[in-house]
Amino acid sequence: MNIPSQRLSALTGPACLEKVISRLDKVKSAGANKWIACCPAHLDKSPSLAISETSDGVVLIKCWAGCSANDVVQAIGLQLRDLFPGNTKRRRGPSKAAIEHERMILQIGQSLQLQGILEGDDLMRFNLAKQRLGVK
Numbered sequence: 001m002n003i004p005s006q007r008l009s010a011l012t013g014p015a016c017l018e019k020v021i022s023r024l025d026k027v028k029s030a031g032a033n034k035w036i037a038c039c040p041a042h043l044d045k046s047p048s049l050a051i052s053e054t055s056d057g058v059v060l061i062k063c064w065a066g067c068s069a070n071d072v073v074q075a076i077g078l079q080l081r082d083l084f085p086g087n088t089k090r091r092r093g094p095s096k097a098a099i100e101h102e103r104m105i106l107q108i109g110q111s112l113q114l115q116g117i118l119e120g121d122d123l124m125r126f127n128l129a130k131q132r133l134g135v136k
């Protein structure tokens with residue numbers, strides 16, 4: 001039964017958190033980027049596993065009964081590296097190359113604007129680059 005969800009997470013990119021949470025029982029939100037669930041590594045009657053996600057997309061897990069993170073991920077058929085988004089190439093937000101590209105468009109747009117010939121599609125693309133770079 002694990003295969004479909006593995007396929008799904010492969011399709012949806014990093015989503016380490018979803019991969020972990022979809023395998024746990026009684027998952028409840030415990031605040032911003034925090035969840036609690038039953039620990040799969042010991043006989044857990046009331047949820048004692050704390051899960052949180054860092055801004056980098058790394059999943060942190062802590063069992064208050066003392067199971068190690070390794071025990072927990074193995075119990076749900078994952079490995080510790082599944083908690084880190086670094087093993088996939090996709091990341092959140094634009095890549096460095098994409099940002100450079102937008103900067104180039106911005107610079108060209110600005111020079112066209114100075115010459116008074118920024119219009120039509122170029123103007124729209126220029127505005128999009130400004131929006132993506134957060135330039136006003």
Ligand SMILES: [Zn+2]
Binds near residue numbers: 040042064065066
């Ligand atoms: Zn535990």
